[in-house]
Structures are given as C-alpha cells and as structure tokens.
Amino acid sequence: MAGTLDFSPDDRYNAFITTCSTAPFSGGALAGIAVAVKDNISTAGIETTCGSRILEGYIPPYDAYVVELLRREGAAIVGKTNMDEFGMGSTTETSAFGPTKNPVDPSRVPGGSSGGSAAAVAAGLVPMALGSDTGGSIRCPAAFCGVVGLKPTYGRVSRYGLIAYASSLEQVGPMARTVEDVSRVMSVIARYDPRDATMFDRPYDHRPSADIGGLRVGIPGEYFGEGVDPRVAKKVRDAIGVIEDLGASTVPVSIPGMRYALAAYYVICTAEASSNIARFDGVRYGPAVDTRKSWHEAYQDIRQEKLGPEVRRRVMLGTFALSAGYAGRYYAKALGARQKIRQDFERAFRDVDVIAGPTMPTVAFPLGERTDPVSMYLSDILTAPANLAGIPAISVPCGRVDGLPVGLQLMGRQFEEERIIDAAYAYEQGVKA
Amino acid sequence: MKTIVGLEIHVQLATATKLFCGCSTDYRDDGPNTHCCPICLGLPGSLPRLNRKAVEYGLLVAKALDMRVLEESDFARKNYFYPDLAKAYQITQSDRPLAVEGTVEIEDDEGHEKIVRITRVHLEEDPGRLVHVAGASKYSLVDYNRSGIPLLEIVTEPDMRSPQEARRFLNKLRTILEYLGVFDGEREGALRVDANISIEGSARVEVKNISSYKGVEKALTFEATRQRNLLRRGQTVARETRHFMEGRGITTSARGKEEAHDYRYFPDPDLGPIRVADRVAAIDLPELPTARKNRFMAQYGISLNHARTLTGDPRLADFYEHVAPADPILAATWAADILLGELNYRNMSIAAVPADRIRELLALLRAETITDAAGVQVLREMLDACAAGRPCEKPADIVKREGLARATGDDFVAIVQAVIASNPQAVEDYRAGKKGALNFIVGQVMKETRGRADPRELGRIVSECIEKGGV
Numbered sequence: 038m039a040g041t042l043d044f045s046p047d048d049r050y051n052a053f054i055t056t057c058s059t060a061p062f063s064g065g066a067l068a069g070i071a072v073a074v075k076d077n078i079s080t081a082g083i084e085t086t087c088g089s090r091i092l093e094g095y096i097p098p099y100d101a102y103v104v105e106l107l108r109r110e111g112a113a114i115v116g117k118t119n120m121d122e123f124g125m126g127s128t129t130e131t132s133a134f135g136p137t138k139n140p141v142d143p144s145r146v147p148g149g150s151s152g153g154s155a156a157a158v159a160a161g162l163v164p165m166a167l168g169s170d171t172g173g174s175i176r177c178p179a180a181f182c183g184v185v186g187l188k189p190t191y192g193r194v195s196r197y198g199l200i201a202y203a204s205s206l207e208q209v210g211p212m213a214r215t216v217e218d219v220s221r222v223m224s225v226i227a228r229y230d231p232r233d234a235t236m237f238d239r240p241y242d243h244r245p246s247a248d249i250g251g252l253r254v255g256i257p258g259e260y261f262g263e264g265v266d267p268r269v270a271k272k273v274r275d276a277i278g279v280i281e282d283l284g285a286s287t288v289p290v291s292i293p294g295m296r297y298a299l300a301a302y303y304v305i306c307t308a309e310a311s312s313n314i315a316r317f318d319g320v321r322y323g324p325a326v327d328t329r330k331s332w333h334e335a336y337q338d339i340r341q342e343k344l345g346p347e348v349r350r351r352v353m354l355g356t357f358a359l360s361a362g363y364a365g366r367y368y369a370k371a372l373g374a375r376q377k378i379r380q381d382f383e384r385a386f387r388d389v390d391v392i393a394g395p396t397m398p399t400v401a402f403p404l405g406e407r408t409d410p411v412s413m414y415l416s417d418i419l420t421a422p423a424n425l426a427g428i429p430a431i432s433v434p435c436g437r438v439d440g441l442p443v444g445l446q447l448m449g450r451q452f453e454e455e456r457i458i459d460a461a462y463a464y465e466q467g468v469k470a
Numbered sequence: 471m472k473t474i475v476g477l478e479i480h481v482q483l484a485t486a487t488k489l490f491c492g493c494s495t496d497y498r499d500d501g502p503n504t505h506c507c508p509i510c511l512g513l514p515g516s517l518p519r520l521n522r523k524a525v526e527y528g529l530l531v532a533k534a535l536d537m538r539v540l541e542e543s544d545f546a547r548k549n550y551f552y553p554d555l556a557k558a559y560q561i562t563q564s565d566r567p568l569a570v571e572g573t574v575e576i577e578d579d580e581g582h583e584k585i586v587r588i589t590r591v592h593l594e595e596d597p598g599r600l601v602h603v604a605g606a607s608k609y610s611l612v613d614y615n616r617s618g619i620p621l622l623e624i625v626t627e628p629d630m631r632s633p634q635e636a637r638r639f640l641n642k643l644r645t646i647l648e649y650l651g652v653f654d655g656e657r658e659g660a661l662r663v664d665a666n667i668s669i670e671g672s673a674r675v676e677v678k679n680i681s682s683y684k685g686v687e688k689a690l691t692f693e694a695t696r697q698r699n700l701l702r703r704g705q706t707v708a709r710e711t712r713h714f715m716e717g718r719g720i721t722t723s724a725r726g727k728e729e730a731h732d733y734r735y736f737p738d739p740d741l742g743p744i745r746v747a748d749r750v751a752a753i754d755l756p757e758l759p760t761a762r763k764n765r766f767m768a769q770y771g772i773s774l775n776h777a778r779t780l781t782g783d784p785r786l787a788d789f790y791e792h793v794a795p796a797d798p799i800l801a802a803t804w805a806a807d808i809l810l811g812e813l814n815y816r817n818m819s820i821a822a823v824p825a826d827r828i829r830e831l832l833a834l835l836r837a838e839t840i841t842d843a844a845g846v847q848v849l850r851e852m853l854d855a856c857a858a859g860r861p862c863e864k865p866a867d868i869v870k871r872e873g874l875a876r877a878t879g880d881d882f883v884a885i886v887q888a889v890i891a892s893n894p895q896a897v898e899d900y901r902a903g904k905k906g907a908l909n910f911i912v913g914q915v916m917k918e919t920r921g922r923a924d925p926r927e928l929g930r931i932v933s934e935c936i937e938k939g940g941v
C-alpha cells in the first residue's frame with residue numbers, strides 16, 4: 038500500500054508554517070496516516086525554519102532520524118508546524134510567522150513551543166504530530182489544547198536532525214488525541230540511532246494496558262503549591278482520584294530541589310542555546326549575508342535583523358552565563374542544582390512508580406498577555422524538572438476550568454514510558470467509561 | 471639570558487575518516503567541498519559521532535610519550551565566530567584531555583640527553599579553510615574538506631632552550647608519530663605549531679601559524695634575535711601574539727586581536743564522557759625510536775651515529791633490517807652514508823627503493839666482485855631508473871652490461887705502463903720521493919679503468935712497475 042495524500046487544511050489557527058499539498062506515503066504501521074512535524078525537525082526537501090527568519094528558505098538535504106522512521110512506517114508527512122522561534126517560548130507567540138491560536142478558544146495561546154503541533158491535532162487537521170520538549174514544549178501545548186503529549190526519557194528518541202536549542206534537555210516526542218495514538222507513534226520513533234551519541238538502545242514496543250492495580254503514585258507537594266491555580270489543582274486531584282479508583286495507591290513525595298529548578302533550567306538552556314544558535318550566520322544557508330561588509334559586521338547585522346528579541350535575549354543570557362569569571366557562578370551552579378533535582382527524583386522513585394501533578398500551573402492565557410519574559414518563564418515551573426532529570430513525562434487531558442483544558446502530568450523513571458503511558462491510558466479509559 | 475621555548479603542536483591524525491563523521495580524510499586530489507556531509511558542514515540538527523580510531527591513536531601517542539591517561543576524558547565546545555568554523559564552535563577537549571604529564575628525550579645543544587616534559591595531549595577537530603582566489607580579493611571562499619579532520623594537540627612545558635632544541639624536539643616527536651603509524655608527514659599541513667618563546671625574565675610571546683616543522687627553527691631564531699635586540703637596546707618585550715610569515719621568515723604582531731577572546735568552554739552535551747584509562751592497558755606499543763636505536767647498536771654492532779640515522783625514519787629502519795643480515799656494518803655504511811645522500815639528491819623517498827636489489831648490490835660489494843666506486847655507479851643507475859619509473863635492473867646485470875666487474879691488478883699492467891709512459895714528469899717526482907705523484911698516477915689509471923680496480927692494489931702495481939724500471 039503506497040500512494041499520495043492530498044492535504045489542504047483550513048488552517049485558521051495558523052498551526053502550520055509549511056503544508057505539503059500532496060504527501061507521499063508507503064505501507065507500514067502508520068500507512069497513509071497524516072503526521073505533522075514541528076518545524077525544528079529536519080525534513081529532506083521541505084523547508085525547515087524553526088520559526089525563525091534566519092532559517093527562511095533553508096531546505097535540509099536530509100531527514101531527521103525520527104522522520105526517516107515515520108516515513109519507513111508509511112506516514113505521510115503533511116506539513117511543518119508553527120513554533121516559538123527556536124523553541125524559545127511557551128506560547129508560540131515568538132514565531133517569526135505569527136502566533137498560533139488555541140483551537141479551543143482562538144483568543145488564547147495554544148501553549149508552546151510546540152503550539153502548532155498541538156493546535157493541528159486539537160483542530161482535527163491531523164491525528165498525530167511530532168513536537169519537541171526542552172522544558173515543557175510538548176506537554177504545555179498538549180495541556181492547553183486538550184491533547185496528549187509525551188516527552189520521552191532523554192536518550193530514548195534520536196535527536197539526529199532535531200535543530201538544537203538546548204541539547205542536554207530536549208527530546209522529540211509524540212502528540213495525539215489519544216494515549217493509544219501517542220503510544221503508536223512512540224513505538225515508531227523510539228529506535229536506536231548510532232548517530233546520536235547520547236542515545237541508549239532502549240526501543241519502545243508497547244501496547245497500552247489499563248491494568249494499573251498496585252501502581253504507587255507519588256504526589257509531590259511542590260506541584261500543588263504557590264502559583265498553581267487552585268481550580269487546576271483541584272481538577273488534577275480529581276483525576277488522581279480516578280486513578281486511585283482503578284487500583285493505584287498514592288504516596289506523598291517531595292522534590293525539594295524544585296525551588297532551584299527554573300533558575301537552573303534557564304541558565305543551562307540559554308548557555309547551550311548561545312552555542313547552538315551561533316552557527317546561524319548567513320554563510321551556508323538561510324538568508325545570505327551582505328558580502329560587502331566585513332564578515333564580523335555582516336554576522337552581527339544579520340543576527341540582529343533576523344533573530345527575534347526573545348532569541349537574542351536568551352543568547353545573550355547564555356553567553357553571559359558561560360563567560361569567564363561568571364561561568365562558575367552561573368553555569369557550574371546550575372549543573373549542581375540539576376544534579377540535586379535528579380537525585381530528588383531518584384529518591385522519590387524508590388517509593389513510587391509514577392509521580393503525578395498538574396502539567397501547567399494555569400489554563401491557557403489570552404494571546405498577548407504575557408509580555409514580560411519572567412512571567413512567561415514561570416509557566417515552565419512544573420514541566421522543566423522532568424527535562425533536568427531526563428525522565429519521561431506525559432500530559433493527558435483531565436477536564437476543564439472555565440471551558441479551557443487542564444493537563445494531568447505523569448512522570449516516570451528513566452526508560453519507563455510504558456508505566457506512565459499505562460497510567461495515562463487507564464485514566465483516559467476510566468473517564469470515558 | 472636563557473631562551474625559553476614551549477610548543478603546542480597540532481598533528482593531523484592519519485585516520486581514514488574524520489573525527490565526528492564518516493567523510494574520508496583523503497581529499498588531497500579532490501575539488502573543494504567534496505568531502506563533506508551534514509555533520510562536518512555543521513548543518514542544523516546534525517550530531518557528532520566520535521571516531522574510535524582517533525581516540526585509539528591519541529592513546530597510542532599518550533602511551534608512547536609515557537603519559538598519565540585520565541580515567542575519563544570528555545569533549546568541550548570552544549565558541550568563536552569565524553567563517554571556516556561551521557558550527558561557530560570547535561569541538562575540542564578542555565578540563566579533561568586524554569592524557570597529561572609525559573616526556574620526550576632529546577639531545578641538548580651540548581649533545582647531552584635531556585627531557586622535554588609534555589603537559590597534555592587532547593583531540594580536537596580541524597576547522598575548514600579559507601581560500602583567497604587571486605584577483606578576487608573582495609571575498610573569500612570556504613573549503614570544508616578539512617573541517618572535522620582529527621587533530622591531536624600536544625602541549626609541552628617550556629623546557630627547550632634554543633630554536634635548535636625545538637627543531638630536534640619536533641624531529642623526535644615526528645619520528646615517534648611515524649613509528650606509531652598515526653601520522654602522515656607527507657600530507658601538507660599535517661603538522662602545525664604554535665610556539666611560546668621568551669628571554670628569561672621577560673614577557674612571553676606566542677608565535678602562531680607555523681605550518682611546517684622546518685619553519686619552527688626559522689621563526690624562533692628570528693623571534694629570539696628580535697627579543698634580544700629589544701632588551702639590548704633597553705626596551706621591553708611586549709606580551710603578545712605574533713604571526714609567522716613563512717615566506718619572509720619574520721614574525722609580525724597580531725596587535726592584541728587574538729587575546730581578547732573568551733571562548734566560553736563548556737562540556738559538549740552531544741558527546742558523553744569516554745572511559746580512556748581502561749582502554750590504554752590493552753594498547754600494544756610498537757618498538758619506539760630510542761629502543762630501536764639501542765637494539766641496532768647491540769644486535770648489528772653498528773655505530774651510534776649510524777644507528778641514530780637509520781632509526782630516524784621507520785621506513786629507513788625497516789629497509790635497513792631487510793638488507794642488513796649478511797653484513798650489517800657494510801649495510802649500515804651504505805644505507806646511512808651513501809644511499810641517503812643519493813636519495814636526497816634525487817628528492818626520492820626510501821619507500822621507492824627496491825630493498826632486494828640493494829641487498830644484491832651489497833652482496834656484490836661484500837664478495838668484492840665490484841669496487842666501492844663501481845658500487846656507487848650501479849646504485850646511481852638503479853635509483854635513476856626507479857626515479858624515472860623504469861624497471862630496476864639487477865645489479866649483476868648492470869655490472870655485466872657496463873663491464874664494471876672488479877679486475878685483478880694484472881689486467882691493468884698494460885694500462886699502468888701506458889700511463890707511466892705518458893707521464894714522465896710524475897714518474898720523476900715519484901722517484902724523487904714525492905708521495906703525491908703516486909696518487910696522481912693511480913688516479914689517471916682509475917680514470918682509464920672506470921673504477922673497476924681497487925685503488926690500493928693499483929698503487930702497489932704502479933710502484934712495482936716504476937721500481938722495475940719498466941720504462
């Protein structure tokens with residue numbers, strides 16, 4: 038079975054940067070299924086911009102490994118989804134190609150940075166999509182748009198072809214309307230790739246099971262504290278109640294390192310970004326530099342002109358955090374805090390199988406509301422810890438507040454996606470019943 | 471006032487593929503940007519994958535230099551903008567190199583053995599190369615064929631005391647690298663040097679951009695003289711970076727540009743740490759130059775000078791061992807004193823010389839079938855044939871064709887008598903006791919016999935003939 042899929046969606050939410058009107062597909066586990074791919078994942082022959090003017094016109098000569106795997110299993114790659122520029126944002130508003138709107142309420146943000154993928158799934162334009170998650174970029178928009186999104190264990194999915202923002206934190210992961218579809222995509226993309234030296238050979242081959250009898254669920258107080266909308270907390274506690282009713286038990290746990298999480302996260306991700314983003318200089322791809330200028334001047338000018346303010350802010354923060362005389366005070370300290378958070382999770386997972394809490398402290402906020410960077414950074418507080426610890430985490434819809442979706446976040450031990458998927462699946466099926 | 475020199479040497483490792491991708495390293499005869507892929511072009515999303523062979527080569531060097539190999543080594547990013555640097559950072563090693571604290575033994579300027587301490591060795595990737603097309607000075611072109619070639623950086627302590635010592639150190643290091651088979655010295659730019667030089671008590675100057683090991687002595691000699699002259703005139707030496715202009719043999723100030731850099735090193739998140747200490751134990755070192763030199767003296771009974779010359783290049787040493795067995799001392803004399811000079815004259819490599827033919831030639835010499843002079847003539851014919859790509863004749867055939875077989879003295883009596891007859895003055899002088907006159911007559915006979923006779927035997931026959939009063 039092979040052919041082409043015609044794809045001409047009504048993209049009223051600006052979910053896509055590029056669409057492919059006819060997308061070829063072949064036979065396989067995902068034969069003929071339309072899959073949208075976040076625009077920071079390289080697709081041979083299809084423009085890949087990372088939501089940035091500086092990569093406008095860049096057509097990768099190769100497929101990211103995850104895209105290669107999707108194609109091999111028959112998926113039709115129908116388009117590239119909108120995102121915060123280079124993944125730097127939690128609303129998809131920093132995209133150079135305009136914000137994506139939340140299909141549940143178009144006056145609100147879809148979350149970010151994989152907002153385009155979440156919106157494309159929520160609006161029914163595609164059943165499945167790939168996102169990437171550096172500090173919550175899959176789970177946040179999944180929660181805000183009312184879909185399911187999984188951030189895999191660091192090292193379980195190849196990063197080869199994912200245009201790097203913060204290499205030590207990010208993973209490609211699936212987004213879909215159901216846990217089952219997320220699991221299907223995961224079993225296609227979680228395959229060992231020797232080209233990614235940070236990968237482990239731990240393929241995912243699992244069909245979700247709703248049998249969660251005996252599952253021990255940890256409830257960290259830090260996930261229900263200050264800054265979390267009580268109505269969101271209530272919805273999540275109700276959802277955990279459903280999981281208990283299905284045979285799980287709950288145990289209070291603590292992640293004291295959480296108070297350093299955001300600071301550590303922003304130092305590490307901006308430091309890595311300052312290095313990763315430096316190659317965009319107009320020499321090899323993207324818009325060409327003005328060759329009449331000296332190269333130093335030309336670099337400066339093109340980066341000033343083509344990179345958005347949030348990207349420039351983070352590049353400057355990261356450059357500062359790594360500079361001589363400051364690296365010890367910022368970067369080295371952040372690595373220490375990261376280590377502490379990792380240990381906190383390890384300790385907690387001695388007593389519990391999964392940890393549950395809200396994905397986001399609030400529901401989706403209005404477009405244009407969070408203009409100051411710090412309030413935007415604060416919205417990552419519940420998602421970034423899983424990236425710092427390298428553990429898998431899934432967001433599954435668990436009801437609404439004011440008509441807006443709330444996400445239940447389930448985190449697991451490294452390489453135990455199977456458990457959190459089963460718990461999410463059990464909840465999803467339990468609510469449906 | 472002592473001269474103090476320390477070196478940083480960048481060696482291109484002779485792996486088949488680049489440090490972080492599968493591209494071939496052998497791009498010498500190919501066009502620009504033909505040995506590239508998403509990884510060495512630094513295309514967005516590509517990731518480095520470490521070439522295990524390069525690590526193995528690095529550890530081989532570490533072991534040969536008697537270094538302490540770290541338990542765990544890792545890679546760091548050195549961040550800076552330059553058009554030849556595809557990712558805007560170079561993957562190198564910073565806090566945790568492969569190995570630290572080694573030694574190399576060299577001869578000092580008085581001929582005594584001395585130790586140069588090695589600070590560290592680490593792996594890094596070569597950047598691409600800027601190409602300036604003649605007549606198009608408005609822009610530069612970038613060739614990424616070199617991007618990602620594995621480099622081993624070897625850093626010494628400031629233990630050398632003269633430009634000559636620095637040259638001897640580099641020669642020794644190069645020989646060791648060639649013995650290890652990790653380095654192809656014939657590749658252009660395969661060895662590049664940054665040198666730190668100061669006059670004791672004054673500021674240190676870094677000379678960058680020395681792209682041949684022969685240039686090092688030249689650059690350092692210039693720089694030492696420049697610094698001494700400054701001090702002699704009562705001026706001070708500025709602490710700075712200078713560039714070596716190979717063509718003009720001088721150094722010029724980089725005007726502080728290079729020193730302003732903050733490279734913002736941090737561990738490369740794309741590459742995990744590598745456990746190296748475990749791997750080094752399993753490495754078998756080949757016999758190294760010093761050990762081989764000592765063995766040559768003991769096993770073959772040859773002189774220190776011959777042993778040192780013959781082990782200075784592993785291919786020459788192999789060649790010698792191939793031709794030595796029948797008569798090691800004769801073979802050493804011919805290989806070290808005669809053959810090397812003839813090769814140098816023809817700009818030929820020892821690799822182009824058929825060892826079996828040389829062995830046959832040595833057998834002819836040993837059996838006294840030909841004289842030394844005829845031997846040189848045969849050798850030259852063979853080398854000329856090799857250099858011209860012609861098949862190399864057997865020495866015995868050349869001897870036969872050219873009639874070079876050693877004749878016994880009696881074969882030359884007629885010639886001797888003819889020479890004596892036509893040089894009455896020389897005969898007079900000889901009779902008058904002038905020893906030089908005999909040499910003159912022997913020389914004349916040698917000329918006539920084209921080297922086929924042994925000069926000592928000829929001398930005897932000449933004096934016999936004169937004394938017999940044959941004329």
Ligand SMILES: [Zn+2]
Pocket residue numbers: 488491492493505506507508509510511618
């Ligand atoms: Zn390559």
